[in-house]
Amino acid sequence: xxxxxxxxxxxxxxxTELRLGLPGTDESQKxxxxxxxxxxxxxxxxxxxCNEEECAPAPKALVVGWPPVRSYRKNVLQQQQKKSDSDVxxxxxxxxxxxxxxxxxxxxKVYKNYPDLLIALENMFKCSMGVYSEREGYNGSEYAPTYExxxxxxxxVGDVPWDMFVTSCKRxxxxxxxxxxxxxxx
Amino acid sequence: xxxxxxxxxxxxxxxFLSSDKDRNAVxxxxxxxxxxxxxxxxxxxxxxxxAVSPQIVIRRFPEVSAVKIKGKPHxxxxxxxxxxxxxxxxPWISAMARSYPWLEEIKLKRMVVTDxxxxxxxxxxxxxxxxxxxxxEGFTTDGLASIAANCRNLRELDLxxxxxxxxSGHWLSHxxxxxxxxxxLNMSCxxxxxxxxxxxxxxxxxxxxxxLRLNRAVPVEKLPSLLRRAxxxxxxxxxxxxxxxxxxxxxxxxxxxxxCKHLKSLSGxxxxxxxxxxxxxxxxxxxxxxxxxxATVQSPDLVELISQCPNLKCLWVLDYxxxxxxxxxxxxxxxxxxxxxxxxxxxxxxxxxxxxxQGLVTVSAGCPKLQSVLYFCRQMSxxxxxxxxxxxxxxxxxxxxxxxxxxxxxxxxxxxDTGFGAIVEHCKxxxxxxxxxxxxxxxxxxxxxxxEKLEMLSIAFAxxxxxxxxxxxxxxxxxxxxxxxxxPFGDKALLANAAKLETMRSLWMSSCSVSYGACKLLGQxxxxxxxxxxxxxxxxxSRPETCPVEKLYVYRTVAGPRVDKPDFVWxxxxxxxxxxx
Numbered sequence: 001x002x003x004x005x006x007x008x009x010x011x012x013x014x015x016t017e018l019r020l021g022l023p024g025t026d027e028s029q030k031x032x033x034x035x036x037x038x039x040x041x042x043x044x045x046x047x048x049x050c051n052e053e054e055c056a057p058a059p060k061a062l063v064v065g066w067p068p069v070r071s072y073r074k075n076v077l078q079q080q081q082k083k084s085d086s087d088v089x090x091x092x093x094x095x096x097x098x099x100x101x102x103x104x105x106x107x108x109k110v111y112k113n114y115p116d117l118l119i120a121l122e123n124m125f126k127c128s129m130g131v132y133s134e135r136e137g138y139n140g141s142e143y144a145p146t147y148e149x150x151x152x153x154x155x156x157v158g159d160v161p162w163d164m165f166v167t168s169c170k171r172x173x174x175x176x177x178x179x180x181x182x183x184x185x186x
Numbered sequence: 187x188x189x190x191x192x193x194x195x196x197x198x199x200x201x202f203l204s205s206d207k208d209r210n211a212v213x214x215x216x217x218x219x220x221x222x223x224x225x226x227x228x229x230x231x232x233x234x235x236x237a238v239s240p241q242i243v244i245r246r247f248p249e250v251s252a253v254k255i256k257g258k259p260h261x262x263x264x265x266x267x268x269x270x271x272x273x274x275x276x277p278w279i280s281a282m283a284r285s286y287p288w289l290e291e292i293k294l295k296r297m298v299v300t301d302x303x304x305x306x307x308x309x310x311x312x313x314x315x316x317x318x319x320x321x322x323e324g325f326t327t328d329g330l331a332s333i334a335a336n337c338r339n340l341r342e343l344d345l346x347x348x349x350x351x352x353x354s355g356h357w358l359s360h361x362x363x364x365x366x367x368x369x370x371l372n373m374s375c376x377x378x379x380x381x382x383x384x385x386x387x388x389x390x391x392x393x394x395x396x397x398l399r400l401n402r403a404v405p406v407e408k409l410p411s412l413l414r415r416a417x418x419x420x421x422x423x424x425x426x427x428x429x430x431x432x433x434x435x436x437x438x439x440x441x442x443x444x445x446c447k448h449l450k451s452l453s454g455x456x457x458x459x460x461x462x463x464x465x466x467x468x469x470x471x472x473x474x475x476x477x478x479x480x481a482t483v484q485s486p487d488l489v490e491l492i493s494q495c496p497n498l499k500c501l502w503v504l505d506y507x508x509x510x511x512x513x514x515x516x517x518x519x520x521x522x523x524x525x526x527x528x529x530x531x532x533x534x535x536x537x538x539x540x541x542x543x544q545g546l547v548t549v550s551a552g553c554p555k556l557q558s559v560l561y562f563c564r565q566m567s568x569x570x571x572x573x574x575x576x577x578x579x580x581x582x583x584x585x586x587x588x589x590x591x592x593x594x595x596x597x598x599x600x601x602x603d604t605g606f607g608a609i610v611e612h613c614k615x616x617x618x619x620x621x622x623x624x625x626x627x628x629x630x631x632x633x634x635x636x637x638e639k640l641e642m643l644s645i646a647f648a649x650x651x652x653x654x655x656x657x658x659x660x661x662x663x664x665x666x667x668x669x670x671x672x673x674p675f676g677d678k679a680l681l682a683n684a685a686k687l688e689t690m691r692s693l694w695m696s697s698c699s700v701s702y703g704a705c706k707l708l709g710q711x712x713x714x715x716x717x718x719x720x721x722x723x724x725x726x727x728s729r730p731e732t733c734p735v736e737k738l739y740v741y742r743t744v745a746g747p748r749v750d751k752p753d754f755v756w757x758x759x760x761x762x763x764x765x766x767x
Contacts, residue, residue, distance in 0.1 A: 063591070063672075064264075064265055064266065065261065065264030065265045065266045065671075066264070066591060066646065067529065067532045067562065067587055067589050068263070068264045068587060068646075069264075069528070069529060069532045069562075070263050070264070070347065071265070072347055072349070072375065073479070073528060074532070
């Protein structure tokens with residue numbers, strides 16, 4: 001992108017005794033500069049003895065403090081966003097399956113009950129999870145659906161009423177049946 | 187020249203001087219005026235807590251009843267000042283406890299306040315009346331309990347946007363049963379629920395209560411009870427303004443609000459359910475100030491509310507208001523003086539609302555008294571800025587944040603130099619300016635030349651070279667505070683304009699190109715400045731002199747180098763400064 005203003009070499013800083021350096025950057029100057037992305041020029045020439053080790057720029061993966069919104073505002077908005085997102089725009093949760101190379105996302109609000117959800121998962125991942133039973137869980141099936149709840153615990157899908165599940169489910173994991181055995185039987 | 191004006195007469199006359207500027211001017215006339223003035227100054231304002239020491243203040247002004255002290259630099263609000271930097275209140279309180287037993291008022295901004303300080307305040311000043319803690323931190327609700335319990339004559343407790351460690355809501359219950367002097371309470375920044383019955387009783391027994399700003403934990407159905415006990419309220423902040431829609435709650439609210447014939451200012455509105463907003467329509471005609479900056483309400487609902495407020499002078503709102511809402515604002519609220527539009531989704535890559543530069547242009551055209559603007563948006567053009575400048579030459583504060591750094595004029599892809607240039611050229615009374623977008627050195631030439639009344643300038647991701655900084659420092663006659671981040675400004679402009687820095691309160695530069703060597707030189711050249719390098723990478727000595735410092739904070743001071751520095755702050759040329767003083 002072109003910048004409109006050209007650098008004027010003839011401008012003198014009248015009050016200064018110091019010489020204006022040439023435009024353009026040194027390689028070493030870039031290393032010492034703490035810009036993340038900048039094609040700007042500085043009028044200084046940096047001493048080339050300033051090497052990367054000694055002059056490592058302050059680590060800046062993200063731009064700190066930009067945009068200039070105070071933290072108490074950010075927090076409030078995040079909380080409110082989460083609420084409204086879950087009310088209005090569906091309840092998307094990540095679904096992982098043991099052995100699958102990548103995760104999927106589904107909107108659990110689309111489903112009305114557990115059987116609908118299980119059918120959808122079976123179709124999506126081409127696996128079979130069988131039927132839920134309170135005593136045995138999904139015992140005998142190749143795979144079993146589990147979920148992480150609000151408290152961070154991993155639960156077997158089907159134990160709690162559907163509405164409670166929808167509001168407490170944070171993510172889903174389709175476990176191998178052999179591993180899920182531990183969850184089903186206590 | 188014969189001079190026989192009795193001291194008592196002078197003192198009487200000086201008592202009419204409330205502005206610090208006037209009092210400072212008066213003290214420079216002659217030694218006897220200096221003496222008289224210092225004995226009768228009651229209110230002290232300290233713009234930078236490190237510019238002077240408690241001892242110096244107390245020595246000069248022996249009879250003070252109100253102090254206002256500011257601590258951390260403004261960019262601390264955006265996490266640019268590391269934790270533990272400083273601005274501790276305790277040394278001030280401990281000195282004032284001994285020397286100002288009749289202190290009534292303490293107002294602080296960006297200071298670190300501990301429970302110990304609060305307890306000391308509550309026990310040292312028998313007639314303590316006003317405590318305002320704006321953007322402060324370091325204390326818990328236990329400290330508030332001390333204030334509540336011990337300050338028998340407390341009138342005002344305002345926590346503004348402080349960060350308080352909220353241990354419990356129990357602090358409120360520490361106000362004694364015979365405590366009736368409360369005029370203003372702002373607890374909106376607190377999280378915990380206070381005992382509602384204690385709050386009700388407190389409100390009931392304080393007949394002079396004019397300001398009550400609740401915190402989020404007070405649910406909407408409890409508001410009528412409080413409003414009925416305080417119909418004299420002038421400023422009211424709700425708690426969470428949401429609940430299942432129930433007609434009885436709604437009608438209670440309508441009735442309770444109707445009883446408040448003096449309400450001028452409303453705030454709060456967390457989690458607002460739009461259906462409850464009409465409950466306030468009865469009071470809207472008197473409302474002059476509305477803070478809806480937590481209300482995640484869509485534009486049509488906002489417009490409904492705003493259209494009922496013809497006397498609105500100050501509006502803080504989220505960008506959900508959109509251009510359409512701002513158009514309505516400009517037609518309904520002709521008295522509007524201050525507008526702040528905050529971003530609802532500042533980190534989103536794409537705009538989530540239809541708010542553009544047009545909204546601001548429309549308000550600038552329709553609201554002839556508009557003088558103070560804070561506006562977050564995602565696109566701007568020179569044409570819009572020029573229109574705003576021409577429409578509103580009476581602007582005093584103009585803070586524009588275009589969310590994407592270095593965003594150009596979206597129509598022409600040029601820098602926004604001419605747009606901001608028009609602002610400073612037309613708005614001759616401009617005192618505060620925040621820049622954003624793509625800007626070259628040229629904009630600083632305009633600012634240096636035209637912005638004669640500018641006192642505070644904030645710059646980010648702007649400029650091409652030292653020339654930019656030089657324009658500002660060699661112009662801007664009234665400049666007091668300059669804060670800069672991520673600009674290619676370096677040694678030359680800084681050193682060439684060293685003397686200017688003594689005419690200012692402070693300069694902040696972070697992520698710029700100022701070298702350690704230049705900082706040392708500046709510190710040596712200017713013994714009456716504290717030149718502080720903030721660098722979390724370790725001592726600047728361990729790197730070459732040419733290496734740029736992370737952050738630089740320069741301020742004039744009569745107190746010498748700081749004695750309470752953390753290990754990531756270095757005062758330049760401290761030894762030389764000590765030798766010279």
